[in-house]
Amino acid sequence: MARPTKEERKVSIMTKALELFSKEGFYQTTMPSIAEKIGMSVGNLYNYFTSKEMLAKDLILYIANILGDEIRKINESPISTQEKIEAIVHMYFRIAKDRPETIEYFLRVYLSNREVFQNCCEGMICVSAFVTEMMIFFEEGVRCGELRDQDFFSAFGLFMGYLGGMVFINGENILPKPLESYEHTIAENIYYALKSR
Amino acid sequence: MPSNPAKLRVIWLQGITCNGNTHSFLNDPSLGTLLDSVEFLHHPLLPCTFTLQQLVKKLPKSDILIFEGAYSASFERAGMAMESLLMTLALKTKHIISMGSCASFGGIFKENDPEHISGIVFDKENDSGPLRDMRKKVITLSGCPAHPKWLSFTIDMIRFDKPIAVDEYRRPKELYAYLVHNGCLRNEYFEWKVDSEHFGTKEGCLFYAQGCQGPFTHGSCNKILWNEVSSKTRSGTPCVGCTEPTFPKRELFTTKTYMSIPSEMPIGIPKRSYLALAGAAKSFHIKRLEERLIDDHT
Numbered sequence: 249m250a251r252p253t254k255e256e257r258k259v260s261i262m263t264k265a266l267e268l269f270s271k272e273g274f275y276q277t278t279m280p281s282i283a284e285k286i287g288m289s290v291g292n293l294y295n296y297f298t299s300k301e302m303l304a305k306d307l308i309l310y311i312a313n314i315l316g317d318e319i320r321k322i323n324e325s326p327i328s329t330q331e332k333i334e335a336i337v338h339m340y341f342r343i344a345k346d347r348p349e350t351i352e353y354f355l356r357v358y359l360s361n362r363e364v365f366q367n368c369c370e371g372m373i374c375v376s377a378f379v380t381e382m383m384i385f386f387e388e389g390v391r392c393g394e395l396r397d398q399d400f401f402s403a404f405g406l407f408m409g410y411l412g413g414m415v416f417i418n419g420e421n422i423l424p425k426p427l428e429s430y431e432h433t434i435a436e437n438i439y440y441a442l443k444s445r
Numbered sequence: 446m447p448s449n450p451a452k453l454r455v456i457w458l459q460g461i462t463c464n465g466n467t468h469s470f471l472n473d474p475s476l477g478t479l480l481d482s483v484e485f486l487h488h489p490l491l492p493c494t495f496t497l498q499q500l501v502k503k504l505p506k507s508d509i510l511i512f513e514g515a516y517s518a519s520f521e522r523a524g525m526a527m528e529s530l531l532m533t534l535a536l537k538t539k540h541i542i543s544m545g546s547c548a549s550f551g552g553i554f555k556e557n558d559p560e561h562i563s564g565i566v567f568d569k570e571n572d573s574g575p576l577r578d579m580r581k582k583v584i585t586l587s588g589c590p591a592h593p594k595w596l597s598f599t600i601d602m603i604r605f606d607k608p609i610a611v612d613e614y615r616r617p618k619e620l621y622a623y624l625v626h627n628g629c630l631r632n633e634y635f636e637w638k639v640d641s642e643h644f645g646t647k648e649g650c651l652f653y654a655q656g657c658q659g660p661f662t663h664g665s666c667n668k669i670l671w672n673e674v675s676s677k678t679r680s681g682t683p684c685v686g687c688t689e690p691t692f693p694k695r696e697l698f699t700t701k702t703y704m705s706i707p708s709e710m711p712i713g714i715p716k717r718s719y720l721a722l723a724g725a726a727k728s729f730h731i732k733r734l735e736e737r738l739i740d741d742h743t
């Protein structure tokens with residue numbers, strides 16, 4: 249069997265680190281605890297990531313790329329804006345269910361520990377792949393007349409804040425029903441809040 | 446030494462016009478030298494061989510016919526309808542210069558009667574003007590007005606029999622291959638997305654807040670400066686895109702946006718790439734670019 253490349257090794261380290269970070273939080277997770285989980289020496293781990301901060305930054309880039317690629321596929325499909333909203337909500341909840349650590353990391357590590365990311369991830373840089381696709385989604389929605397023209401962040405906050413909030417309270421086991429059973433009403437709410445009048 | 450070519454015989458004919466290009470031409474600092482190499486058979490302001498009446502009567506041959514102003518078939522000069530006047534003079538000349546945006550695309554005057562008014566070769570983007578079949582001898586110098594140096598450049602090229610490379614609207618590439626954005630002093634502000642909210646500031650780019658058309662407009666305004674000193678964007682007013690067939694647009698001083706995202710991307714830049722870069726640039730705060738260049742209070 250071919251030896252995994254350095255890139256492949258990195259991805260497998262990130263996958264494990266992601267689980268730890270999203271479960272234990274940023275500060276509780278240490279380079280030794282990550283190395284232990286992977287079964288590699290701490291020294292070797294530093295060959296791949298020069299610091300915990302760098303690893304944390306690569307993780308957020310990795311997640312933003314996953315979300316960005318998914319939304320790009322939706323943006324490029326020949327469906328209405330309303331259907332795109334359904335598709336984005338569905339995609340987001342699917343990832344939250346199948347790979348909960350990604351969304352957890354986004355909400356509980358990236359958004360909750362901004363000081364960690366300040367020096368390497370100014371503003372939207374590390375989440376650019378994802379935010380750019382959301383910009384394209386909104387721009388096209390307004391251009392074709394389905395969505396109301398307004399400030400980007402008002403709309404972005406409504407959409408993403410809503411989804412993030414639902415995943416968060418789901419993670420706290422507050423929701424009486426499974427997350428996916430809310431998909432349709434949530435998509436409808438978002439659409440009615442944003443659609444042109 | 447190559448001998449100096451003979452003086453070019455030039456007719457300057459006006460369609461429906463505000464005289465803007467005539468006046469712009471008078472601002473050419475090299476006008477004196479230029480007049481040594483051309484003889485105006487007719488010009489609306491400068492001394493010339495024929496009055497308008499005589500011109501219409503004689504309909505002489507020429508080396509260059511400069512046409513300024515918009516075209517309307519029934520518009521008359523000295524009692525002759527443009528339909529036959531322009532056509533006859535055009536057939537009897539070697540080169541035609543479409544001077545300014547009205548002559549080139551219809552421009553401002555077209556707004557008054559869009560159905561009957563057009564440019565001489567183009568009607569906005571369509572090549573349906575009366576001289577479309579003679580387009581090979583037409584050079585378009587669009588602009589509202591065209592820069593005097595664009596005209597003297599073209600006359601010189603013709604005089605020395607040099608080929609002029611042109612774009613799809615027959616504008617000389619030497620003058621119109623650039624965007625107005627190229628050479629604007631505000632490029633650094635554009636890159637880092639620092640905008641100016643007011644006219645006339647030294648700082649800031651005019652793209653987001655003031656509708657600057659520089660990134661969509663072909664022209665060398667920031668290379669061949671106006672009055673040899675400045676340009677609209679350098680002095681802090683937005684470019685209104687006057688060299689393009691789409692001129693005049695509505696709401697000239699606002700940038701159309703959809704959800705805060707400009708509806709038009711700089712020419713040739715894919716939306717995804719632009720938004721990714723712009724988003725990144727906006728994430729940084731560059732103190733030097735956010736400050737006044739000259740602080741009046743220190």
Ligand code: SF4
Nearest residue numbers: 629631650651657659
């Ligand atoms: S002011 Fe206009 S031309 Fe100048 S940099 Fe900004 S967009 Fe470009």
Ligand code: SF4
Nearest residue numbers: 664666684685686687
């Ligand atoms: S800066 Fe723009 S509006 Fe001004 S003359 Fe040049 S092309 Fe025309």
